[in-house]
Amino acid sequence: MTLTFATQTDAAIPLYLIEKDAGDALSALPKPAQTWASANGFDGGLGQCLVVPSASGEVEMALVGLGTAKARNRKRFGAVAARGKLPEGVYQLASSHSDQITQEFALGWLLEGYRFDRYATQSAPKAQLVAPAGVDATRLETIAGGEVATRDLINTPAEDMGPDELELAVRKLAEAHGATISTIMGKALLDQNFPMVHAVGRAATRAPRLIDMRWGDEGPTLTLVGKGVCFDTGGLNLKPGASMGLMKKDMGGAATVLGLAQMIMALGLKLRLRVLIPAVENAVAGNAFRPGDILTSRKGLTVEINNTDAEGRLVLADALALADEETPDLIVSMATLTGAARVAVGPDLSPFYATETTDADALRNGAQSSADPVWELPFWDPYEAMIEPGIADLDNAPKGGFAGSITAALFLRRFVTDTPRYVHFDIYGWNPTAAPGRPKGGVGMGARALLDALPDLLEL
Structure with a gap:
């Protein structure tokens, strides 16, 4: 798509x-349109839509409510x-607004057109929009294209999106x-020292x-690493059925870095990009790795x-x-690493960790400009002891x-290191519930914020 x-x-x-909060918001309209809007109860509420007919009954103009600043903040792309x-x-677009409002509306309009129609x-909505004056149409279309790629990868069931198909998707992107x-x-x-990738997927x-x-010279x-667990049964610690139902999305990290990589390459950013994806299925069989096993990693840590x-x-x-x-x-x-993150901030926010404060600041700024909300969590050093089991260097699932x-x-x-x-x-x-610009299903998170932050992150 x-x-x-x-x-x-x-x-x-x-x-x-x-x-709605711009004084007499309807005053810029012709008098007949103001009368029509008032008669139909249109006051600019978020998501309101009103078609204004001409004297001959054709569509003369259309009105869309932006709501108040508070309403827009509560429902981005509303x-x-x-x-x-x-x-x-x-x-x-016939009305003038801030660059932020115009760009966010234009991007949201594109994203609202997404449908997963493989099966x-x-x-899709048939109304089309001319790129508003002042927006970078090519950039917004490129961002939307990367988001489409991410959503399609996540939404595809594991039977058609295993490690083989995920690799094929990367090859097509590279080509x-x-x-x-x-x-x-x-x-x-094993021969090339990726023992934990092998253990999980064997x-x-x-x-x-x-x-x-790799791309760019x-x-x-910049190196992007995406978790590509194409389906996660839980392994021998088998998930209950209700928890396994959405596990086609457990390669959402890989899907998101690929969508971001598509944006970076299509925009021709002056950087050297590397994308690494460990692509596996966590399955149950006689040779599955077991609770109590001790694995040695590529780094040498056990x-x-x-x-x-x-x-x-x-x-x-x-x-x-x-x-x-x-x-x-x-x-x-x-x-898509922990349920704890989902419990902490819900499905809308992208929790992130950063070793450098300036990088965290850049991401927050990028999130605001791209309508892609993020929230920083801490690399809290006092908790290091929780991941040290004593019998090995690290514990993959601390108790408590x-x-x-x-x-x-x-x-x-x-x-x-x-x-x-x-x-x-x-x-x-x-996205568990359909929302404007975000239909129910797979969704990219953090990619737009990262893209907007790259000039500050890498001094582009």
């Missing part, structure tokens, strides 16, 4: 965005819900943008692998397995160790139930 703006046309229908209520046609026809790709899979993972019928994509270095359902940090650890060997300017990992997201982040940080700047996102990757 491609999300784009409409081509400019003289027949475009004027579209007015009405802010105004674009009107897209599905507008009759078919090409619309052009069943899904009707489209002139990137290079290499893959280490199966027993070769019980599955589809071979585990480490996917490595100038500028600062890990006691106290829960086979805490597998994501194991495959990420080997990939992070590889990333760290090149000491890039910045390493970012993204993963406290600070589950923080201890997982501390675990991952142990594998980034030579690269000073490391950011980790513990995302949910799924």
Whole structure:
């Protein structure tokens, strides 16, 4: 699916965005339109939509409510819900607003058009928008394209999105943008020292692998690491059925870094990009890794397995160790890693950890400008003892139930020892309830914030 703006046309229908808290918000409209709006109870409430007819009964203009600043803050992209209520046609923004409001509305309009239609026809809204004056249409379309890629990958069930298919998706992305790709899979993972990727994925019928994509030959270095657990049964610590139902989304970290990589490459940013994805299935078989096993990682650190359902940090650890060997300017990992993060901040916010305060500040700024909310959690050093079991260097699932997201982040940080700047996102990757610009299903989290923050993060 491609999300784009409409081509400019003289027949475009004027579209007015009405802010409810902007004084006499309707005063800029022609008098007949003001009368029509008042008669129909239109006052600019968030998501309100009203078509104003001409004397001959045709669509003369359309009004969309932006609500109050408080309402917009509570429901980002809320105004674009009107897209599905507008009759078919090409619309052009006719009212003036702040750059933030205009850009957010334009991006939300594009994202509202997404439908996952691989298995069943899904009707998309037929109203089209000409790119508003002052917005970078190419950039917004590129961002929307990356989000489409992420959503499609997450929404695809594991039967059609295992390690093989995830690798194929990376290969297609690499081919489209002139990137290079290499893959280490199966027993070769042991030969080339990725023992934890192999251990987690060895019980599955589809071979585990480490996917490595590179792009760009100038500028600062950025390495993205995405958790690619294509399905997670929990292993021998088997999940109950209710918890297993959404586990096709457990490769949401990989899907999100691939969507971000697509944005970076399509925009031609001057940086050297590396994407690492450990792609596995956590399955149950006679050769599955067991509770009580002690694994030796690529870094040489030993890990006691106290829960086979805490597998994501194991495959990420080997990939992070590889990333760290090149000491890039910045390493970012993204993963649907812990239920603790979801409980702490819910499905909308992207919790993140940063070793440098300036990087955290840049991400907060990027989140605000891109309408992609994030929230910083701490690498809390006093909890380091919780991930040290004594019998091995590290514990993959500390007992007690406290600070589950923080201890997982501390675990991952142990594998980034030579690269000073490391950011980790513990995302949910799924929208449980349909919302404007965010249909129910897979969703990218943190990618837009990262993209907007890159100029500050890497001095681009």
